[in-house]
Amino acid sequence: MLSKETKLQMLEKMMLIRAFEEQAEKLFMKNLVHGTMHLSIGEEAVAVGAIFALDKSDYITSTHRGHGHMIAKGGNIKKMFAEFLGKETGYCHGRGGSMHIADFSLGNLGATGIVGAGIPIATGAALALKMQGSNNIVLCFFGDGASNEGNFFEALNMAAIWKLPEIFLCENNQYAMSSSVKRFVSVPDIADRACAFGVPGVAVDGMDVIAVYEAVKAAVERARSGKGPTLIEAKTYRYKGHSKSDKNLYRTKEEIEQWKKKDPIKTFTERLFELGELSEKELEMIKNKVQTTISEGVEFAITSKEPDPDTVEKYVYAEEGEKE
Amino acid sequence: MRIITYKEAVREAMTEKMREDRTVFLMGEDIGVYGGAFGVSMGMLEEFGPRRVLETPMSEATFTGVGVGAAIMGMRPIVEIMFADFLTFSADQLVNQAAKLRYMTGGQVKVPLVIRAPQGSGTGAAAQHSQNVEAWFFNIPGIKIVAPSNPYDAKGLLKSSIEDDNPVLFLEHKLLYNTKGEVPLEDYRVKIGQSRILKEGSDITVVGSSIMAYRALKAAEQLLDEDSISAEVIDLVTLKPLDVKPIINSIKKTHRLLVVYEGCMTGGIGNEVISRVVESDAFAYLDAPIFRLAGKDVPIPYNRNLEKNAVPQIQDIKDKVKFIVKGGWNA
Ligand SMILES: Cc1ncc(C[n+]2csc(CCOP(=O)(O)OP(=O)(O)O)c2C)c(N)n1
Ligand SMILES: [Mg+2]
Numbered sequence: 001m002l003s004k005e006t007k008l009q010m011l012e013k014m015m016l017i018r019a020f021e022e023q024a025e026k027l028f029m030k031n032l033v034h035g036t037m038h039l040s041i042g043e044e045a046v047a048v049g050a051i052f053a054l055d056k057s058d059y060i061t062s063t064h065r066g067h068g069h070m071i072a073k074g075g076n077i078k079k080m081f082a083e084f085l086g087k088e089t090g091y092c093h094g095r096g097g098s099m100h101i102a103d104f105s106l107g108n109l110g111a112t113g114i115v116g117a118g119i120p121i122a123t124g125a126a127l128a129l130k131m132q133g134s135n136n137i138v139l140c141f142f143g144d145g146a147s148n149e150g151n152f153f154e155a156l157n158m159a160a161i162w163k164l165p166e167i168f169l170c171e172n173n174q175y176a177m178s179s180s181v182k183r184f185v186s187v188p189d190i191a192d193r194a195c196a197f198g199v200p201g202v203a204v205d206g207m208d209v210i211a212v213y214e215a216v217k218a219a220v221e222r223a224r225s226g227k228g229p230t231l232i233e234a235k236t237y238r239y240k241g242h243s244k245s246d247k248n249l250y251r252t253k254e255e256i257e258q259w260k261k262k263d264p265i266k267t268f269t270e271r272l273f274e275l276g277e278l279s280e281k282e283l284e285m286i287k288n289k290v291q292t293t294i295s296e297g298v299e300f301a302i303t304s305k306e307p308d309p310d311t312v313e314k315y316v317y318a319e320e321g322e323k324e
Numbered sequence: 325m326r327i328i329t330y331k332e333a334v335r336e337a338m339t340e341k342m343r344e345d346r347t348v349f350l351m352g353e354d355i356g357v358y359g360g361a362f363g364v365s366m367g368m369l370e371e372f373g374p375r376r377v378l379e380t381p382m383s384e385a386t387f388t389g390v391g392v393g394a395a396i397m398g399m400r401p402i403v404e405i406m407f408a409d410f411l412t413f414s415a416d417q418l419v420n421q422a423a424k425l426r427y428m429t430g431g432q433v434k435v436p437l438v439i440r441a442p443q444g445s446g447t448g449a450a451a452q453h454s455q456n457v458e459a460w461f462f463n464i465p466g467i468k469i470v471a472p473s474n475p476y477d478a479k480g481l482l483k484s485s486i487e488d489d490n491p492v493l494f495l496e497h498k499l500l501y502n503t504k505g506e507v508p509l510e511d512y513r514v515k516i517g518q519s520r521i522l523k524e525g526s527d528i529t530v531v532g533s534s535i536m537a538y539r540a541l542k543a544a545e546q547l548l549d550e551d552s553i554s555a556e557v558i559d560l561v562t563l564k565p566l567d568v569k570p571i572i573n574s575i576k577k578t579h580r581l582l583v584v585y586e587g588c589m590t591g592g593i594g595n596e597v598i599s600r601v602v603e604s605d606a607f608a609y610l611d612a613p614i615f616r617l618a619g620k621d622v623p624i625p626y627n628r629n630l631e632k633n634a635v636p637q638i639q640d641i642k643d644k645v646k647f648i649v650k651g652g653w654n655a
Contacts, residue, residue, distance in 0.1 A: 034628040035448025086448075086627035097450045097626030113452035114410065115382055148381035149413075176382050178358035184381040249357040307625075309633040316622050 002213070004277045010052055010209055011272065012286045014044040014265050017068040019294045020077060024067070024084055024098070027298070028244065032085060037098040038065040042239035045264035046171050047072040049212025050139060050234075053220050059125055059138040061118040062111035064099045065171075065238075069141055073106050077293050081301035089304040095315060109138070115176075116142060116149030119168070123155040126166035126229075137165040137223040139216070145176020147190050153197075156231065160197045163228035167219045170231065171206065173238040178250035194231040206234030207262040236264075325506040331364050333475035333507050334440070334496060337482035338365070338402060340511070342372055345400065348486055349376040351387060352404030361406045362442060362501055388414035388439065392422045392491075395437040400486055408443035408457045408495060415460075422491040423466030434489040438482070442496040444535055444586060445624040445635055454624035454631070456587035458533075458563055461493055462596070468516055469563040471495040473537035475505040477561055480514030488516060497535045519567040521574070525556035527649050528580040531571055531597055533560035536584040536636065543641035553649050563593055571597065572606040579611040580648055586635050589618035613653055617644050 002010075021039045028037060040047070047068035051060065062069040070080060076091075083090025083101050091101050102108045109125055112118040122140030129136050146152060147170050159166045170190050174181055187193065194201025200222070204215040212234050219230035237259035241248065248256070272278035328336070341348045350365060350372075356379045359366030369377040380387040384405060391403040405411055411418070422435050445454035461467055468490055472478040478496070485492040519531075522541050525548075532540040537559035544555040556574050560566065575581055581601060583594035594616050601607065601614065619635040647653065 033448075034631075035450065035626055086630075092626070094627035094630060095451070095623075095625045097448065099450060099452075100626075113450065114412075145382040148383050150383065150385050177354045177361075178356065179354060179379065179381070183379075246358070307627050307630055309629040312620060312625060312630045312633045313622055 002210070006052070007272060007277055008282065008286065010048050011265070011268055011278070012290065013048045013072050014209065014268065015286060015290050016077070016293060017044045017047065017071045018265060019290050020071060020080065021067055023294050023298060025240070027084065034086060035097050036243045037084070038243050039240040040065045040068040040238065042259065042263070043171060043173055043206065043236045044068055045209035045268070046169070046206045046212055046234040046236050047141075049209040050141075050169055050216045053213050053216035054139060055136070057107065058136050059107040059109055061109045061122040061125070061138065061140045062102060063118060063141055063143060063146070064111065064113045064115070065143070066101060066111035066141070067098070069111070070101050070103065070108055073103070073108050075101070075103055075106065075108070077297035078300040081297040082304050085301045085304075086306070087301055087304035088307040089300070093315070094307040116146035116151040118142060119146065119151045119155040122166055123159050123164060126159065126164035127162065129165055130162070135224060137167065137220060139167040139169055141169050141171060143176060144170060144172040144174065144181045144185065144190060145179065147193070148176075148184060156194070156197045156199065156229065159229040160199045163226060165223040165226070166229045167216065167223055168229055168231045169216070170233045171236060172233050173236050175238065175242070175250065177242045180250065189233055191231055191233040199229050199231060201231045201233070203233045203235065206236030207264045207267065209264055209268050325508055327504050328475055328507050329501065330475045330478050330496070330503050330505070331362065331501040333479035334364050334482055335366070335368065336507070337479045337486070339368060339371065341483055341486045342376060347398060348400045348402065349378060350402045350404060351378040351380055351391060353380055353382060353406050355379055355404055360404060362498065364501070365404070384410050384413035385416065388417040389421065391437050391439070392417050392425070392435060395435045396425065396433050400436045400438075402438045402440055402486065405439060405441040407453050408441035409452050409455050411439070411441055411457055411460070414439065418461065418467060418491065418493070419464050423464050427466060435491050436489045437491045438485045438494055439491070440494045440496060442498045442501070444497045444499060445631055446499045448626060448628060448631065450626040451623035456585075456619060458495060458585070459587045459592050462564060462593055466491065468492045468565065469495065470516060470561065471497070471534040471563055472561065473500065473534050473559050474503070475507050477514050477559075479507055480512050481516065481561065484513045484516050492516070495534065499535055500538060503538070514561070517562050517565045517567055519558055519560045519562065519570050521556060521570060522559045523555070523557040525554040526578055527554045528582060528645055529556045529558060529571060529574040529578045530582045530584060530641065530645065531558045531560065531594070532584040533563060533593070534586065536586050539636065539638045540584055540641055543638045543645065546638070547642055547645055551646060553645060555645055560597070566596060566600065568597060568600040568604070571601060572604045575601065575606040576609045579609055581610065581614045582617065582641075582644055582648060583614070584617045584636055584641055586619050588621045589616065590621050592618050594618055612648050612651070615644060615648055617641060
């Protein structure tokens with residue numbers, strides 16, 4: 001059973017992700033961002049539920065829609081905003097941007113912009129952990145769209161035959177850009193595909209942070225005990241456009257509204273109230289804390305220096321004796 | 325003459341070919357209501373329906389192969405790869421299959437496939453969505469590569485590419501999509517395999533393609549105004565097969581050569597241009613060493629200023645031309 005404290009931490013993380021991305025969108029609208037961004041607003045329960053089921057020393061791989069993963073894994077909001085604005089103080093020193101924010105020291109093994117390409121990398125990381133006799137596992141985030149790439153099928157097979165400590169976590173937000181899963185996946189649930197590889201496939205309500213947590217927890221136990229991978233499909237929804245903004249020509253307003261009724265933060269807050277595990281005062285405190293973190297993060301990012309253009313050749317190769 | 329954008333020119337070429345030839349169809353990700361990531365195919369679904377504007381799952385390796393399979397059966401597929409960077413997934417089907425099928429079966433089959441993909445930096449999309457990929461495929465016999473720098477060429481070349489019986493990699497540039505230019509209403513073609521003088525000049529020959537032909541032209545216009553330097557600009561238009569004759573002729577007039585390309589300096593397409601010049605009789609006409617301006621040997625960074633510094637800009641071309649013309653290399 002999750003303690004009240006843990007549940008409040010989960011709520012706080014979800015609210016922090018939401019606030020980070022709402023602020024990111026504002027910065028974007030103010031034309032402070034050169035590039036693109038992918039918002040996971042509406043999908044917070046997946047990142048938080050999954051990562052809370054891991055140990056701190058476990059690993060994840062992330063995607064182009066990765067802000068939530070990074071924050072749930074303990075990401076530093078200042079460094080995240082700084083990276084978003086392309087500053088030298090950002091996680092990737094302004095080289096990566098929104099799409100590639102990662103903190104290896106926190107076990108985030110990278111956010112790829114090549115959809116599906118993170119899956120084999122997670123499999124390789126899991127292989128290394130197994131070879132090294134580690135007790136840690138790797139959780140790989142990827143989308144419904146990514147689940148149509150050959151990388152997904154090939155990696156799932158390899159993880160299965162080698163019984164690797166890996167969790168395949170598909171964030172099914174119903175669309176890959178404008179492509180609906182209804183049109184592009186041949187079975188009702190992406191989780192159904194697991195049976196082709198002889199691994200458990202679990203579909204779970206991705207708007208329910210506890211449901212995600214529990215499904216991942218079971219997969220963690222399986223992975224840690226050497227039984228191999230699990231495929232989990234968390235059914236969720238992206239409220240915002242695919243990137244920047246889009247005209248939503250591929251879906252209806254009604255559909256969006258329907259999903260918003262199941263908003264993961266709203267429903268979890270209500271549930272905690274009902275259980276008597278959250279008071280108005282506590283909620284207020286969480287909100288204030290989140291707001292302060294966000295304001296400080298933005299302030300830090302805006303006042304940070306740009307990278308020196310002459311350092312463009314830095315980081316291409318690891319140099320002898322170079323510090324991380 | 326009528327003025328349209330590069331993006332519209334690409335769309336017109338596809339649309340007109342699809343109207344006249346039932347074997348032509350477009351295939352790729354999000355090319356329907358979304359119109360593709362850059363809106364190139366906007367409206368085509370309405371006209372041609374979902375069978376000929378065929379949306380695929382996110383499976384580039386396979387749908388590139390599907391294009392090859394359809395092509396050998398007599399269709400003329402246009403496969404759109406959303407960003408040229410993702411051609412890595414398509415690489416086997418292009419390099420080992422499409423490019424070699426005809427040769428290794430002793431000429432039994434034709435592969436009339438067009439792969440369209442936008443490449444290049446300047447949009448803040450960072451290392452995996454900004455690459456210039458020309459050199460990746462330049463080394464592969466059996467594929468033609470074209471990279472138009474303006475709407476006129478984009479339309480005329482795409483029609484020629486669709487009609488070509490070989491695999492053609494049609495590289496668009498993201499930064500050019502909204503640039504405008506004259507495009508006649510009448511039917512015309514731009515031949516594959518011909519480079520072209522964009523602007524005549526007498527002091528130096530500047531060679532580029534795609535965005536670099538565009539920038540070289542701007543640089544040449546400014547150099548004439550500001551410094552009275554007369555640069556002749558040559559657009560390669562087709563990268564493979566390379567047409568160096570106009571460059572050789574130009575050097576005989578200008579006696580100087582600068583080759584500009586967006587891809588990384590090492591192993592880039594400009595090197596081949598230079599090799600051909602060095603092997604030709606134009607070499608004897610040179611009054612200065614041949615120079616290159618190219619992308620630095622780095623992945624494309626996210627930050628705006630870093631990104632600008634990673635590939636040649638108009639100012640860089642101007643500076644280099646002045647350096648060469650004024651004999652700076654001689655110091
Ligand atoms: C290999 C590859 N193909 C296409 C794209 C362009 N693209 C970026 S995100 C995306 C949709 C991804 O869908 P999904 O995996 O469901 O993730 P979501 O964006 O919904 O989070 C597409 C088509 C890409 N980045 N990489
Ligand atoms: Mg999706």
